[in-house]
Amino acid sequence: MRNRAVRPRPLRWVLVAGMTGLGISAVVPLLFMLQAAFRTQLDWASSKIGLPTTFTLDAFARAWVQASIGTYFINSVIVTVGAVTLSVALAATSGYAFSTLRWRGRTFTYFFILAWMAIPPLLLMVPIYVEMSDLGLIDTYWSVILLYSALNLPFNMYLMTAFFRAVPIELVEAARVDGASVHTIFRSLLLPLSVPALATLVIFNALYVWNEFVFALLLLHDDSVRTLTVGVNQLVGKFFFDYPALLAGMLITSLPMVVVYLVFQKYLVRAIAAGALK
Amino acid sequence: MQPRVSAGTGSSSAGTSGRRRNPLRSEAKWGVLYALPALVVLGVFVIYPVGSIIVHAFTRWDGFTDPIFVGLKNFQTLFADQTFASALRNNIFFALSVPIQLVLPLGLAFLIHERLPGWRFYRWTYFLPAIYSTVVLGVLARLALQIDGPLNEALTGVGLGGLVHDWLGDGPTALASILFVFVWANFGYNVVLYLAGMSGIDAQLPEAARLDGANQLQVLRHVFVPGLRRVMEIVLVTSTINAFAYMFTYVFTITNGGPGFSTFVAEFDIYNNAFAFQKLGYACAMGLCLALLISFLGFLQIRSLTGGRE
Numbered sequence: 001m002r003n004r005a006v007r008p009r010p011l012r013w014v015l016v017a018g019m020t021g022l023g024i025s026a027v028v029p030l031l032f033m034l035q036a037a038f039r040t041q042l043d044w045a046s047s048k049i050g051l052p053t054t055f056t057l058d059a060f061a062r063a064w065v066q067a068s069i070g071t072y073f074i075n076s077v078i079v080t081v082g083a084v085t086l087s088v089a090l091a092a093t094s095g096y097a098f099s100t101l102r103w104r105g106r107t108f109t110y111f112f113i114l115a116w117m118a119i120p121p122l123l124l125m126v127p128i129y130v131e132m133s134d135l136g137l138i139d140t141y142w143s144v145i146l147l148y149s150a151l152n153l154p155f156n157m158y159l160m161t162a163f164f165r166a167v168p169i170e171l172v173e174a175a176r177v178d179g180a181s182v183h184t185i186f187r188s189l190l191l192p193l194s195v196p197a198l199a200t201l202v203i204f205n206a207l208y209v210w211n212e213f214v215f216a217l218l219l220l221h222d223d224s225v226r227t228l229t230v231g232v233n234q235l236v237g238k239f240f241f242d243y244p245a246l247l248a249g250m251l252i253t254s255l256p257m258v259v260v261y262l263v264f265q266k267y268l269v270r271a272i273a274a275g276a277l278k
Numbered sequence: 279m280q281p282r283v284s285a286g287t288g289s290s291s292a293g294t295s296g297r298r299r300n301p302l303r304s305e306a307k308w309g310v311l312y313a314l315p316a317l318v319v320l321g322v323f324v325i326y327p328v329g330s331i332i333v334h335a336f337t338r339w340d341g342f343t344d345p346i347f348v349g350l351k352n353f354q355t356l357f358a359d360q361t362f363a364s365a366l367r368n369n370i371f372f373a374l375s376v377p378i379q380l381v382l383p384l385g386l387a388f389l390i391h392e393r394l395p396g397w398r399f400y401r402w403t404y405f406l407p408a409i410y411s412t413v414v415l416g417v418l419a420r421l422a423l424q425i426d427g428p429l430n431e432a433l434t435g436v437g438l439g440g441l442v443h444d445w446l447g448d449g450p451t452a453l454a455s456i457l458f459v460f461v462w463a464n465f466g467y468n469v470v471l472y473l474a475g476m477s478g479i480d481a482q483l484p485e486a487a488r489l490d491g492a493n494q495l496q497v498l499r500h501v502f503v504p505g506l507r508r509v510m511e512i513v514l515v516t517s518t519i520n521a522f523a524y525m526f527t528y529v530f531t532i533t534n535g536g537p538g539f540s541t542f543v544a545e546f547d548i549y550n551n552a553f554a555f556q557k558l559g560y561a562c563a564m565g566l567c568l569a570l571l572i573s574f575l576g577f578l579q580i581r582s583l584t585g586g587r588e
Contacts (some may be wrong), residue, residue, distance in 0.1 A: 023403035094316035103309030120523030123565040126552045127330035138327045146310035150323035182308040229413040273474030
């Protein structure tokens with residue numbers, strides 16, 4: 001019934017063609033990595049586009065083992081799980097403090113935290129590097145886990161406070177009258193009610209952490225702790241023009257988040273929408 | 279948040295000495311304690327670095343010995359620094375795409391909102407560029423644009439061999455290539471923002487306008503745009519911030535600043551001064567100036583958007 005977009009027919013089909021072309025362009029990187037990753041190096045040298053004439057998983061094996069993509073992958077998983085867990089925990093506890101608990105200075109503190117949302121983190125790379133170095137955290141997972149949690153905290157806290165505020169206050173009051181403690185209300189009432197909100201936060205933060213590059217580059221130097229984004233970038237210089245392996249590595253870097261998007265699209269869009277309507 | 283705040287703690291605990299425990303006072307205590315971990319993490323890893331950058335912007339500091347206070351010297355050097363000026367010019371060039379980033383996604387979102395055939399496909403695919411890591415996009419672009427890369431191969435393949443070009447080996451096309459990747463990587467995110475805003479607009483408003491004989495463009499211009507002020511503000515400000523403070527990864531992975539310094543950007547200059555030349559104090563001064571510049575631009579933009587009606 002809403003299918004009444006643009007009335008004049010020719011213009012309408014021009015728009016459809018343009019929109020479709022743009023949509024296809026968004027899938028092209030994925031298709032390009034796919035077709036290249038199944039080539040042999042010889043096949044790549046003769047042609048870089050079109051359907052591969054060979055079908056081999058060798059490039060994946062070379063990427064995973066020789067190029068250390070396997071190690072980087074595990075590091076990315078550790079950092080992402082760690083940072084997302086810490087981010088969500090901080091968002092949930094602070095969101096509870098700012099939405100449901102009553103204490104003096106609450107509103108001021110809420111806006112104080114929110115104010116740090118606008119800082120472009122890259123401009124802080126010097127003091128952050130020096131601080132991490134002083135704390136002895138360079139080349140540890142903790143450096144990026146703590147930093148990512150801190151950088152995303154204002155937005156996470158904002159989102160979680162908004163979600164908790166949407167829980168009917170009568171439920172909380174009823175639990176209070178029944179003698180539930182501050183912790184019981186948080187653990188047994190609010191947290192179970194906000195599983196969709198927590199899922200939104202998990203997806204949103206995982207996407208950021210998995211793809212983050214600059215601070216991973218600054219803080220993780222040793223190959224044993226490097227994450228995928230840094231690892232892939234240095235492959236370009238280091239990995240002897242083995243493009244099928246490089247592209248297989250990038251495919252391994254991209255696929256987890258594409259799958260997350262496929263499965264949890266709803267939650268991701270909700271996080272962005274919440275940011276838009278603030 | 280308004281009504282419940284005022285119900286706070288205050289003097290209510292005075293007359294309740296008979297009770298074993300005052301629930302409100304306990305709640306106040308736990309309120310602070312529940313907020314505390316977040317405040318500590320934010321304080322240590324965001325607020326402290328901001329303080330540090332302000333202090334060290336006025337020092338000479340190599341990272342090994344103690345910083346030495348030098349007053350405004352870093353800023354004097356900065357304003358005469360040709361490399362920084364040309365880097366900043368490139369940031370400004372990238373910022374010229376802000377109008378496109380503001381308007382194009384608005385049009386796309388409108389067509390999806392109005393259910394142009396294929397709208398589900400558009401809505402799903404347009405967000406994909408925001409799912410890929412910037413590094414992956416940068417490395418792919420670098421690969422695709424090489425002299426013997428897939429783009430030139432495709433051009434030759436379709437008989438456009440005359441257009442074959444060393445895209446990244448030539449200053450202007452290298453800069454344009456980065457701009458293209460930057461705009462393409464970000465449009466889908468803005469489409470999602472606009473769609474969220476549009477879903478919050480009363481569906482009867484555009485309906486009424488159409489009954490009054492408004493065409494699609496007029497509906498977009500006079501019904502949706504006013505309802506999307508807030509979203510447009512966010513898109514405008516974030517796109518500008520991106521052009522000044524989020525270009526490093528694109529440049530680092532696509533051209534590494536070259537050829538020469540032709541695609542160098544301000545954040546790259548901060549990175550080099552800090553980590554290649556060990557001029558940490560100078561790098562802090564650069565970061566501080568860039569942050570102030572961005573805040574100033576954001577302030578101007580919000581004023582210009584809201585100024586008309588308030």
